[in-house]
Structures are given as C-alpha cells and as structure tokens.
Amino acid sequence: MFARSTTFHGRPGNIDAGINFVKNEAWPALERIEGCRGLSMLVDRQSGQCIATSSWDSEESMHAGDAALRPIRDRGRDILGATMEMDEWEIAVMHRSHHGACCRVTWMEGDADAMLEMFRVGVLPALEESDGFCSVSVLVNRADSVGCATTVWESHTAMEASRAMADQLRAGVAAETGGGVAEVHEYDLAYAHLHVPEMA
Structure with missing residues (x-):
C-alpha cells in the first residue's frame, strides 16, 4: 500500500x-x-x-x-x-480501533527498517494502553530515510495528556536507531474515508 x-x-x-x-x-x-x-x-x-x-x-x-x-x-x-x-x-503500519477527533504527526529521519522495528516492539504496545488512543499509521520513504507516524486520539484532552509519553517514546526511538525527530505537529482530523487494511 x-x-x-x-x-x-x-x-x-x-x-x-x-x-x-x-x-x-x-x-x-x-x-x-x-x-x-x-x-x-x-x-x-x-x-x-x-x-x-x-x-x-x-x-x-x-x-x-x-x-x-x-x-x-x-x-x-x-x-x-x-x-x-x-x-x-509506503504505508508500513496501519492499526486502528475506532475513529477519533484529532491527531499528532511526527516526522523522523533515520533508517526506516530500524525505526519500524522499534515502533512495533516499543511504541505500539504503549499506545494501545493509552487512554483515548484510537489509531496509528506509519508511512516511510526508504529512499530518503524518513518516516511519518500519525497517532489519532478521541479528544484534544486525551491527546494533550499523551504528550509526555509521546516525547519519551520519540526520544527512545531516536536513541535506539540513531535517527532524529524532524518535526511534531498536532491537527484536527477533519475528514477520514479510508479502506486501508490492518497492517501492524
């Protein structure tokens, strides 16, 4: 995909x-x-x-x-x-439980395969235990060694409450893979009409 x-x-x-x-x-x-x-x-x-x-x-x-x-x-x-x-x-990860209202997008630089492995092993389990978590997708561009992770939350309150955890998870991925965080931005999810299958 x-x-x-x-x-x-x-x-x-x-x-x-x-x-x-x-x-x-x-x-x-x-x-x-x-x-x-x-x-x-x-x-x-x-x-x-x-x-x-x-x-x-x-x-x-x-x-x-x-x-x-x-x-x-x-x-x-x-x-x-x-x-x-x-x-x-390339869509590397797509995991969702229900629809949400807002999202946090993180762009990272580094080895895509190493970042994906860290995401699946360390980040995804932590997200699934977080209050208000709805879904996550990870996109990668292997040629440019960049990735983009989007976490969706059921409310702005839940997204704000997850910021400290998100900072810690990003720092861990960067440290373990030798990569870096290029940008983090929060948005409203204004429209979503997706038929992408589960990919975790």
Missing part, C-alpha cells in the same frame, strides 16, 4: 471551505480512480496548514492517477489560498 500526502500552507479563514471541497469534490473524484483506497485531511485552524493524504493499493496506481489528480490539487490550493508540497510514501 502507498500514499501521497499534499501539504497546503493556507489561510486559516479558508479552512472550512477547504474541508467542504475535500468532502464534496475531491473524494468523489478520487473514489472513481482505480486503485484509490481512501483520503484523509488534517487541519490546523490556527496556522492554516492542512495535509490531504490519498492511499493507493500500489505504487503503479498512485502514479497512474496523478494526471487526474493534478487539477484537483490545484483547485484545493486555490480554495485554501495556499502553497503546497507533495510527498510519496
């Missing part, structure tokens, strides 16, 4: 228009493209930053759908009043 994320750096006042566009135009268009397995949208209402991520059953289908998606991305950029950048990923 693969994913393409598009990060929009937009205007906070345009967030709701962007969400409506994703729900009413972007997803219906994506749903018709062979190989597409879902779409999610994360938003930061204070900064205006949004991340729309489409999931695909293969790298080939992801690239085959690019021409059809280009005008959709451009329209999203115009609606949000944004600049945008894209990244492509």
